[in-house]
Amino acid sequence: MIKTSLFLRGASAAFIVSALMWGNVATAQIKVGFMATLSGPAAALGQDMYDGFMLGLEHAGGQFGGVDVEVIREDDQLKPDLAVQTVDRFIERDEVDVVAGVTFSNVMMAIAKPLADSNTIFMGMNAGPAPLAGEQCAPNFFFVSYQNDQQAEGVGKYATDRGYKNVYLMAPNYQAGKDAVGGFKRYYQGDIAGEVYTRVNQPDYSAEIAQLQAANPDAVYVFYPGGMGINFIKQFRQAGLLGEIPLLSVSSFDGSTLPALKETALGAISGSFWGPDFDNPTNQKFVQAFEEKYGRIPSQYAAQAYDGAALLNKAVEQVGDQYQDKAALMAALRQAEFDSVRGEFAFNKNGFPIHDMYVFEVAVDDKNRVSHRTLQKTLPNHQDAYVGQCPL
């Protein structure tokens, strides 16, 4: 008796195990290849994107449209060649349904061609370089973030609205810096008091700040992402200029650098399409849940990625069982009928968003933390400058 029951138990256990394995194979699943910069000095941005994306997935019940999701997380190390290999692996070996993420524009440009050729759905959650909005736009690309120039254009408009006549421009001497200055100039109508391009990752700005002081401008506009922004504003403040000369910026004093700046950055103005104090219900849910889960104020990078997950969830829900039909899923994504944390959201024909631009001031929030406070909307329903060049 004992022997039989042991045998039976063993057999039934084996049966259950094999049934589970079968079940695993048969279960429908969406594979997402998530790639961002998760190491090195810029790792904070990639980490925020990943955290935001995973929170979005969690809020969708761990599934997109009722289908299980597997996220494969990869670090591109900010190396374009490595990123190309990773994306190839996503497409060829992992056979992912969606590639998502990408923090930096140089990485984005490197993987654009293989991605476009493979026709794999791509969900861009930060980098939005101009060529991909213009001539090299592709039907399988969806940028849930913004086109690189858009935020700068919003700040340019703000400078014009405020009646600044003489603005001093500063950025690092590389493509993104020149784009940020170019975007600003597109909507700024006053004079330029000076235009200075500094070395990339320059730690000391004392020389440039003294020149700036001598030029006596109405306002200063800077693009100094990451540590450069921290260096700049600390030195700008120590020179006694913060509060004296309005400091306008994009991608400089944002959620990724404010924890290191705290009250040092109070009063700085920055342009974006999203702020943590937006009072739409989607955003309130996102911000509250993010703070509870990760213990910090979400940055724009987290917000974009959260939107990416929400959009995927909605699109898969819309197509139902047809989610493996790429054309159907892309059509559903293009409609973008999801609730964005930024409010109104629509895709342009080049796969970049049409959305409102705002400016924010670094200020103390109602929980006595240094954060962004919405000042005003600058460019409503703003589309990027390159959509005309997109042949789609």
Added chain:
Amino acid sequence: MTVSLVLGQALNGFQLGILLFLMAAGLTLVFGIMSFVNLAHGSLYMFGAYFAATIATHSGSFVLAIVLTLVLIFLLGLLLDKGGLSILHRRSHLDQVLATFGLILFSNELVRIIWGNAPIYMDAPDYLSGAVNLFGLNYPAYRFAIIVAGLLIAIGLYVLIERTRVGMLIRAGASNRRMVSALGVNIAWLNRFVFALGAGLAGLAGALVGPIVSVESGMGEPVLILTLVVIVIGGIGSIRGAFFGALVVGLVDTMGRVFLPIWLRETFDPAMATAVGPAVASMLVYLLMAIVLAFKPDGLFPIRARG
């Protein structure tokens, strides 16, 4: 171009030079006396900044943060030397470069594991956050404090090297380490002290610079490169060379960044000047190094009679 702009820039260049001196003093001693190429010197600078930022945040005392950081990084230097780096002294320069380059990568990741990805917060104390008035020029008080502190340390080092027994041994070691060893001096002990002293100075530089720059992983490397330029220009192993080399590099870098584009704009077409100016300005220091190497291959202040 006004007098105050020139004076302000000269002070800025001087201040950068002082910081570079703190870095270069340690590196040049370690290189000159122990013949040890320590690329991880920049990592000690980074640890200095992180230690100081953490101590300042938790204790609220800026002075305590600076002093304690100096001591802690000095001890860290002793520990590193005892814990393995001393093995490298006997190896070839290429091995040393490889091993200490590995240490850079290791340190950058370690810092991210301990303190997180994002840069951390450090600000100047309130009493140094304003500006001081120098001959009608408003200059940030904190930067002025760095200059004063750096000069005091330079004097202290001068006294240590030129006027004490330890300093005499260090100078002797730089000239001919074998002979010093043969005369019965414990060269391993001397090496360890010199290495730790260099580490402490790098840590101090990092701590002082914390309130000015972003305290983040990888902050040591740009400074390390300039420091290497300084010791090449000043002459390897020479403290005096490190001091004057650092001031020259600081001044050329700062003044070049400001006045070269201005000069180019006045001389050439403005559009071209805007494009070329920043590029040439950032090359100036390296051009200077190339010129020095061409005419004085041992640097501007070479130490005499190297064995």
